[in-house]
Amino acid sequence: MNGSAAELGALSVYPTADGSFSLHSDHFGEAFHNSAGALNEARAKFVQPAELQRFGKGSALKILDVCLGLGYNTAAVLEALPAAGPAVQWWGLELDRRPLEQALDQASFQSLWSAPVLARLEAIRDHGGWQEPNNQGIQLWGDARAMLREIPEPDRFDLVLLDAFSPQRCPELWSEEFLGALAHRLAPQGRLLTYSRSAAVRASLKRAGLSLFSLLPAPGERVGWSSGTLATPADSGCPQDGPVWRPLSAMEWEHLQTRAAVPFRDPYGNATAEVILERRRVEQEQCGYEATNAWQRRWRKDSPS
Ligand SMILES: C[S@@+](CC[C@H](N)C(=O)[O-])C[C@H]1O[C@@H](n2cnc3c(N)ncnc32)[C@H](O)[C@@H]1O
Incomplete structure (x- = not known):
């Protein structure tokens, strides 16, 4: 896939509950954000668990945004940093230029951000990034x-914002290998944050040596058994219970023993979604793990979702 508009299909406007502008992708068959709202989601799943107060004046903050999209996650993180905050080094990964272009065409989207943050989004669109003293x-x-x-190997990320379409729609960005590469690039106290609570994703992150935590529901979101995952190196010192996360429950650990935990495999980093999904289907048939619906039945009586 080369990211051409013809290949990526149409994008249509997708209204969300908090009024923030969002899109739906025909090609991936999925909305960019949940219906509770793009801005809500960015704050609850990325800004709050990042605990940006950890990065004060004089410190450095290295951020990797995997799937920039409309830019909500990056903009919300930059917006939440104190004025005299850390020196920021940011990288964005994204296939399609259109989501950011379309978002920046909306006055309602522009009005969400302060002038410096908006200027950085525009610089990403127009110049492929920004360069300021210390930022x-x-x-x-x-x-x-x-x-x-x-991205040069020595650079280790303090924050990885992983916001790809869901594993069934975009398995190439949830593979054992890609998640392993992201985990390998985390700083010692780094945090990988994602809305995904998928057993396959969590099991891959765990095998990559990370400790896992479960994100608490975001405001306006249906209360389910988890709202996402915070993954961090095992000795990072991240507290077990945080303002917006908790340890995985027994139910969630058992989820990682079911067929749902069979990983998405992409050994050469270039397989299509179809190939990755088919490879996983075959592996699931042969794995001998508990069926995921048996796990669901066992926990249904205790589970709020
Ligand atoms: C859920 S959206 C991201 C939303 C975004 N974080 C935001 O705040 O608006 C997923 C994004 O992944 C991008 N994408 C899909 N496949 C990709 C790939 N292989 N590499 C990079 N980006 C990809 C899509 O173009 C889309 O913008």
């Missing part, structure tokens, strides 16, 4: 699997 952003347009390799 740099580099946007890498293309397949995130290939573009991640363009």
Whole structure:
């Protein structure tokens, strides 16, 4: 996939409950944000669990946005940093330039952000990033699997914002190998944040050596058994219970023993979604793990969703 508009299909406007502008992708068959709202989601799943107060004046903050899309996650994080905050080094990975262009055409989207944050989004669109004293952003347009390799190895990320379409729609960005590469690039106290609570994703992150935590529901979101995942190196010092996360429950750990936990495999980093899904279907048939619906039945009586 080369990211051309013809290949990526139409994008249509998708209204959300908090009034924030969002899109739906024909090609991926999925909305960019949940119906509770793009801005709500960015704050609850990415800004709050990042605990940006950890990065004060004089410190450095390295951020990787995997799937920039309309730019909500990056903009919400930059907006939440204190004025005299850390020196920021930001990278964005994204295949399609249109979501950010379309968002920036909306006055309602522009009005969400302060002038400096809006200027950075515009600089990403117009110049592929921004350069300010103590604050740099580099946007890498293309397949995130290939573009991640363009970021110099010594750079380790304090925050990875992983916001790809769901694993069934975009398995290439949830593979054992891609998640392993992201985990490998985390700083010692780094945090990988995602809305996904998928057993396959969590099991891959765990095998990559990360500790897992479950995100609490965001405001306006249906209360389910988890709203996402915070993954961090095992000795990162991240507290077990945080303002917006908790340890995985027994139910969630058992989920990782079911067929749902069979990973998405993409050993060469270039397989199509169809190939990855078919490979996983075959592996699931042969794995001998508990059927996921048996796990669901066992926990239904205790589960709120
Ligand atoms: C759920 S949306 C991201 C929403 C975004 N974080 C935001 O705040 O608006 C997923 C994005 O992944 C991008 N994408 C899909 N496949 C990709 C790939 N292989 N590499 C990079 N980006 C990809 C899509 O173009 C889309 O913008």
